[in-house]
Amino acid sequence: xxxxxxxxxxxxxxxxxxxxxxxxSRVKTIGYDIDAVGSDIRRASLxxxxxxxxxxxxxxxxxxxxxxxxxxxxLKPDTLIIDVCSVKKMPESIFDMHLPDxxxxxxxxxxxxxxxxxxxxxxHRLVVTKSRGKRAATVLKFCEDQxxxxxxxxxxxxxxxxxAKVHALTFFVARGLARMNLGDVVIKTPSYDMLQNLVRxxxxxxxxxxxxxxxxxxxxxxVRRQLIESFDILEKELSRTRETVDVNxxxxxx
Numbered sequence: 001x002x003x004x005x006x007x008x009x010x011x012x013x014x015x016x017x018x019x020x021x022x023x024x025s026r027v028k029t030i031g032y033d034i035d036a037v038g039s040d041i042r043r044a045s046l047x048x049x050x051x052x053x054x055x056x057x058x059x060x061x062x063x064x065x066x067x068x069x070x071x072x073x074x075l076k077p078d079t080l081i082i083d084v085c086s087v088k089k090m091p092e093s094i095f096d097m098h099l100p101d102x103x104x105x106x107x108x109x110x111x112x113x114x115x116x117x118x119x120x121x122x123x124h125r126l127v128v129t130k131s132r133g134k135r136a137a138t139v140l141k142f143c144e145d146q147x148x149x150x151x152x153x154x155x156x157x158x159x160x161x162x163x164a165k166v167h168a169l170t171f172f173v174a175r176g177l178a179r180m181n182l183g184d185v186v187i188k189t190p191s192y193d194m195l196q197n198l199v200r201x202x203x204x205x206x207x208x209x210x211x212x213x214x215x216x217x218x219x220x221x222x223v224r225r226q227l228i229e230s231f232d233i234l235e236k237e238l239s240r241t242r243e244t245v246d247v248n249x250x251x252x253x254x
Contacts, residue, residue, distance in 0.1 A: 003053075003135075003138065004027060004053045004054055004135065004138060004139070005027060005028060005053055006027065006028040006029075006030070006051075006052040006053050006054070007020075007023050007027055007028070007029050007030075007052055007053065007054045007055075007056065008029075008030050008031065008032065008044070008048070008049030008050060008051070008052035008054070008055045008056070009029070009030070009031040009032070009041065009049070009055075009056045009058055010031070010032050010033070010046070010049060010055065010056065010057050010058060010059060010067065010071070011031075011032075011033055011057065011058035011059035011060075011063075012031045012032075012033035012041060012043075012058075013033070013058065013059075013206070014113070014114050014206075015058050015084065015113055015114065016031065016033070016041075016056070016058035017041065017114075018113065018114040018117075019056055019058060019084070020041050022121065022147060024146075028052075029041060029042070030042050030043070030044040030048060030049055030052065031043060031044065031049065032044060032045065032046045032048075032049040046070060046071070046074060047074050050071055050074035050075050050076075050079065051074070051076060051079075052079065053078075053079060053080065053135065054079070054080045054081075054082065054135065054139065055071070055075065055079055055080070055081045055082070056081075056082045056084065057071070057081060057082065057083050057084065057085075058084055060208040060209075060211075060212060061085055061087065061090065061091065061212040061216045062208070062211070062212075064085075064091060064094045065094060065098075068094060068095070068097075068098035068099065069098050071098075071099075072098050072099050072102070075099075075102060077102070077103070077104075078104060078133075078135070079104060080104040080105070080106060080133055080135035080136055080139065081099070081102065081104065081105055081106070082105075082106045082107075082108060082139065083095065083105075083106070083107045083108060084108055084109070084110055085109065085212065085216070086109055086163070086167065086209065086212055086213050086216075087109075087159075087160055087163070087212060087213065087216040087217045088107060088109060088127075088129045088156035088159045088160055089156040089157055089159075089160050089217075089218060090216050090217075090218075091107065091156075091216075092107060092129065092130065092156045095107070103132055103133055104132060104133035104134075104135055104136065105130060105131075105132045105133065105136070106128070106130070106131055106132070106133075106136040106139060106140070107128065107129045107130035107131075107156070108126055108127060108128050108129070109126070109127040109129070109159060109163075110124070110126050110127075111124060111125040111126065111127060112124035112125070113205075115204050120148070121147040121148055121149055122147070122148030122149075123148060123150065124148075124149055124150070125149065125150045125151075125152055126143055126149045126150070126151050126152070127151075127152050127153075127154060127159055128140065128151055128152070128153050128154075129153075129154060129155060129156040129159050130156070131153075160217045160218060160219050161219045163213075163217060163219075164217050164219035164220045164222065164223045165223055167213055167217075168213050168214055168217055168219075168220035168223055168224070169223050169224070169227060170198075170201075171202075171205075171210055171213050171214065172214060172220075172223075172224055172227070173198060173227070174198040174199065174201050174202040175202050175210060177195055177198050177199050177202070178198075178199045178202040178203070182195065182196065182199060
């Protein structure tokens with residue numbers, strides 16, 4: 001990334017700070033966030049951040065409509081703006097609305113984060129649904145060669161349809177189990193430990209991320225309904241089996 005001398009990060013939450021830690025020390029890194037505290041990233045105005053060679057948008061999906069018009073008025077034509085949202089069709093449509101003429105765009109979904117990549121990024125996956133401009137190619141080469149990421153290219157629609165099953169379903173089940181308050185038990189099995197792992201997983205991400213994954217993916221609602229319907233069918237099957245067993249038991253009794 002020799003030609004990239006500065007990176008601006010909009011959103012200094014856990015993922016924004018994590019991304020900053022992956023940027024080479026020789027690259028000037030600045031950040032903008034109206035709420036973040038305790039970050040060692042140099043804080044700057046939105047205008048300063050948008051003047052960087054690369055701008056990384058690391059804010060919740062719900063903030064896109066309010067922040068992108070401001071960013072669009074401040075970006076230089078050759079600045080690369082990178083999206084790292086966990087869903088893709090909706091961010092792409094918002095980008096098209098507010099940045100219709102910007103030619104340097106990279107739409108991605110990192111399939112890793114501060115917890116999962118605690119030991120390093122090598123071997124983790126980065127999904128790319130749109131790559132436009134020379135700097136986008138430069139950043140992707142850095143991700144592949146220096147960070148050891150495996151890059152998957154697909155459309156935003158293909159991404160969301162796939163991640164509804166892989167991502168939204170997992171988050172939904174984890175949140176449901178967490179709300180059951182399973183608690184501690186005297187006897188445990190490996191399968192029960194798997195459930196507890198999902199409960200622990202639910203605690204590692206923010207409510208904003210949960211809502212982005214469940215509400216920002218157009219396919220997530222379909223998958224959630226399929227899961228609920230599957231549970232309902234299973235419960236009805238068990239009820240019918242119970243009735244059959246009860247009848248058989250009653251006919252055997254003297």
